[in-house]
Amino acid sequence: MSPDAAQNLIHLTYLVAVALFILALKWLSSPATARHGVLGGEIGAALAVVATLAGAEVIEYKWVVAALVAGAVVGVPLGLVPMTAVPQRTALSHAFGALAAALVGSAEYYARLPNVSRFGMAEIALEVIIGSLTLTGSMIAAGKLQEILPQRPITFRGQNLVSLSVLGAAVAIAVALVVHPENTQLFPVMVAVALLFGALLVTPIGGADMPTVISLLNSYAGLSAALLGFVLNSKVLVVAGALDGSSGFILSVIMCRAMNRSFTNVMFGAFGQVEATAAAAEEKRPVRSATPEEAAAILASASKVIIVPGYGMAVAQAQHKVRELYDAMTKRGVDVKFGIHPVAGRMPGHMNVLLAEADIPYDKLLDMETVNGEFPETDVALVIGANDVTNPAARLDRSSPIYGMPILDVDKARTAMVIKRSLNPGFAGIDNPLYYLDKTLMLFGDAKAFVAGIVHELGGHGHP
């Protein structure tokens, strides 16, 4: 085969890979076809990798093969983490993706010296800046999710000014490089400043905002890959990066809407500080509480129950007990469904994965819009480890910091039951008027133990 024909064959293989990538995402529209999507993506990726390895540009295999082996050795354990650890794994993979893109962009800069065009320099600088800030931003996010770093927002006076100045410095160095691309000593400085900016960007963001941040970093990681495609004139990277970038962007928009926040507010707002004072002003009001026996009796006589799980359920590792509760009630003929808020969990869709892992059928997992239509004809809404996403103040109280945030209308069910350790306000420090309603029963205790107690009473095999 002539070199030109071989090169064309490689490009055609890339085209097939890209088509398979798009099909893979299309198949993800339903859980029934979703696994074809993984297979399609795997075939596409494998074809592209093999075609590249067979291409004429690779002349030294030793290091390439060693690197592929190292990647597999790191990648397999990262593919086998427990489902509760998926958010930090995802943040880490954004970091790896951004690292790869930034390194390839940097290598391209050094390879082109001393003949770097200004336009090419601008592309490389933008790509490397976005890749670098995504790398450190994602690592900070992963650290917060893994709870190596504190979850609360870390802030100091003038933080936004400092962050924006650092970004401005990175851009200024990039401009200087575009004017004089041969100024090689500036390049590592630009990378360092961009790395610093990424860290400054994510450090002040609190744990409750992680679903948005992780989606936004997803978008940046995709963007850096697409920009790398521009640098290298590689259409397969442009397309894969554009798909990843638009996916991250759509998820960020969904997360922002679900919290009634803007991007700027998430990135520069440092949520969860002002509200502490508002909550402290609340008087202690009486609540009704119940024991597992009483809760079980009410649940047993219900005909329709909606369970609203929050991240607290996952923290208490209660999802398997919740499945037993689901089984025990279903056996008694109770119609049990789950209402999932878009920001339940630490990343988009996380709660669905945790419940699916506990063997709860996905046709019982309803999204917010669907389930909100069902609360008025629901006998019992059982809230487990969720707080702010059930707070009616978001609908009713204009002065509430979460006013306007779409919530699950638990208060519209005939009875609301809330499993909670104490009356302490949740993540965002906002008091929840739901707890003081006449129709609400507070079930004080550890989520796992309490659910086990209810299951026991219902004649299941749950031992507290």
Next chain:
Amino acid sequence: MPADFISNLYVFVLAAFVGFEVIRRVSPLLHTPLMSLTNALDAIVVVAAIIIAGRHETALSTVLGVVAVAASFSNMVGGFLITDRMLRMFKLSKTKKP
């Protein structure tokens, strides 16, 4: 402005539109697997990294390329693996209600 840039821009804009239309239809049930799958697809950066590492120019570019290959290939392997693990768990109710 180089001609390559314009053609890449076309591809980028069209791919972004396709991305929006396809991803908008992904069930919210599967948003976590969506993110891990797009991550694995994005790891196609590995093909560029392989060329940097394999074209054997300078020690610096080989080192940068090797690290990039390892980082992106770990995303590819881990991303597909965890996506499939998650999707395998999504099951329908065994007995349909009448």
